[in-house]
């Protein structure tokens with residue numbers, strides 16, 4: 001049977017074309033572990049996966065079926081029934097499969113006799129004996145795939161993977177492999193891709209530089225898969241196993257652990273160095289060298305997406321998983337110099353000793369190693385061979401480690417971690433060499449409690465306050481989109497779950513107590529006519545033409561709720577005192593309430609009484625943090641003297657673009673389409689929108705008694721009447737700005753709508769400024785705020801940036817929401 005594999009794998013080739021072409025094929029490597037190949041049902045499942053998810057030319061790497069490797073080891077160690085157990089196992093396995101079972105069993109019997117013979121040798125040919133497991137597995141799967149009409153070929157990997165030297169574990173002969181793979185993919189040179197097959201490679205086995213068969217140790221088949229992927233420049237590697245990827249903690253210990261969707265290669269490396277069973281260190285090394293992407297999936301849950309290991313981090317600064325290694329021994333070597341300590345650390349590594357944390361303390365000249373208890377004697381021998389005398393200080397220790405991209409640069413994570421440790425008697429906090437791991441050593445007896453505690457701290461999100469968004473227009477839609485796209489990131493940074501209870505526009509509202517962010521289809525229906533909603537959605541989307549959503553929200557009176565007002569509605573602004581009285585927090589992009597001193601005062605008082613917050617940073621500067629800057633200056637004792645600048649994003653854009661060539665009204669339509677203007681653009685041209693911003697900032701700066709002196713940016717006569725009559729008057733508007741433009745040109749200046757705030761006067765004027773004026777050269781749509789204060793007197797503090805638009809405003813609202821959820 002074993003020969004069967006070898007016949008296919010060593011075809012000699014006379015390649016006439018470039019031997020590198022198979023590397024351009026985009027081969028996918030799929031590796032199936034022993035548990036995925038342990039029963040006839042599982043084998044059939046694997047065949048389904050292979051037929052559906054692989055292409056001609058893809059490589060399948062297999063481990064031995066079920067526990068066959070362990071049973072072969074038993075045979076080596078002299079267990080009498082071991083080989084007959086293997087025979088019975090295969091008889092059972094093939095009886096449920098659609099293959100020529102008699103032939104297969106005859107071959108197994110034949111091989112078992114060879115194994116028996118090899119076991120009799122002294123010393124036994126261990127690697128050769130163990131290699132039968134993978135060979136049987138490759139042949140069985142190949143044969144079974146045939147019954148699925150899936151052309152496959154069993155391949156003995158030991159004819160492809162050859163070490164370049166006896167000791168360099170990671171060095172495989174690339175030229176040797178290249179020749180062999182070129183031969184395997186011979187059909188490519190004949191221009192006949194259809195002749196390619198799925199190649200079922202034996203995992204775990206290779207050859208040393210003397211051509212002797214060797215096995216690749218623990219998790220050797222995973223290693224074969226990533227090495228083969230590196231050699232054939234594979235497009236992807238999928239490791240199919242019995243667990244559905246990497247979890248936030250070992251799910252056998254922490255039952256609410258969740259699957260981690262993405263890990264970066266650096267995170268994967270850090271996890272593997274900590275001794276993860278599912279991801280061995282040597283498996284990751286080829287991925288790091290070749291930088292291919294990988295995936296760990298369960299062959300039991302085919303539809304799950306498992307854990308993707310990506311070359312670049314999908315996110316950084318978050319804890320992704322917490323690992324635990326129990327039953328470690330602390331071995332200490334005192335009075336040792338750094339060079340000897342490093343040599344010992346290296347030898348420990350080369351001997352494949354499971355050492356999970358080691359540390360050389362320069363000030364104490366002390367080397368500390370934490371090794372698996374089973375590796376204790378091995379470690380002591382290595383240290384003694386270097387003429388040092390180790391002390392076994394303590395047994396029964398656990399290493400618990402947080403892993404996440406660059407978490408060591410995140411002070412918040414470090415302090416959260418250290419705070420949690422206060423309640424435990426920890427042995428040592430350990431900082432490994434990489435920036436992605438934080439470790440603690442603790443006695444085994446306390447370790448599981450600490451693991452649960454840390455998992456709750458970093459992964460169990462506190463429920464957060466339900467959010468209701470009023471307004472689903474330019475800003476509302478973008479805000480919901482970024483909430484959906486960044487939900488996981490926001491939740492992990494706040495350590496709170498996001499709960500979008502309701503969304504409304506002036507037609508409909510949607511409400512779901514189980515978070516609308518996970519129910520995007522419902523939100524999509526908000527723009528539809530009530531009559532076109534089908535019955536399935538009737539419960540979720542309802543008419544809001546008379547603010548009906550507020551009736552449903554009565555259930556939340558005196559409970560915490562965040563109302564996010566993204567309307568331009570007067571009615572909603574006038575309801576703020578009721579919202580505040582109900583004990584609800586407020587976030588506004590709508591400027592109406594915040595710019596009305598009396599209303600804003602009443603709302604602030606009610607919020608204060610109810611210990612609730614009002615965030616409204618976008619009402620004055622879209623995404624520019626103007627209000628928070630003024631607040632911070634005042635909180636630190638500064639006094640604001642004046643604020644001047646250009647506060648209208650739309651007019652900044654319009655006057656920046658207008659050059660007399662294009663009609664002003666056409667530009668106005670473009671500004672509206674870009675969401676730079678108010679829903680009714682007359683609000684911008686009349687100055688009303690900027691006046692609201694001026695009043696909001698005046699209130700923040702403390703200029704409440706100042707006299708107002710505001711001029712519109714367009715003659716009031718052209719702003720009167722309905723919105724339709726305004727657009728009908730476009731030609732007059734165009735004439736007006738054309739004449740103005742000629743005047744400005746004559747003076748060699750630029751037209752800007754400038755606001756100035758002092759404690760005595762608030763002004764807003766259309767001004768002609770010099771091209772050298774600080775407000776002259778702004779990017780299109782920019783706002784600029786020059787704050788002169790007691791501390792920024794001669795040289796004002798300037799805040800400048802995009803002052804209008806969907807993206808920046810929605811991002812500003814999201815900032816407000818995160819600040820609120822952090823404070824509440």
Ligand SMILES: NC(=O)C1=CN([C@@H]2O[C@H](COP(=O)(O)OP(=O)(O)OC[C@H]3O[C@@H](n4cnc5c(N)ncnc54)[C@H](O)[C@@H]3O)[C@@H](O)[C@H]2O)C=CC1
Pocket residue numbers: 470471472473474475476504505506507547566567568569571572589590591618619622649675676677678679803804805806809
């Ligand atoms: N566009 C921008 O750059 C900035 C806009 N803002 C403010 O954001 C607000 C929204 O602006 P846009 O999204 O451009 O307006 P929009 O007209 O596109 O959207 C307004 C939404 O509010 C809804 N609405 C009206 N009355 C309602 C009610 N009673 N209940 C529930 N929903 C209601 C409308 O149906 C619509 O969905 C405005 O107050 C604007 O001043 C603030 C900063 C920057």
Ligand SMILES: N[C@@H](CC=O)C(=O)O
Pocket residue numbers: 618619622647648649650651676677678684689803804805
């Ligand atoms: N229409 C406003 C948008 C932001 O508030 C502006 O032009 O600044």
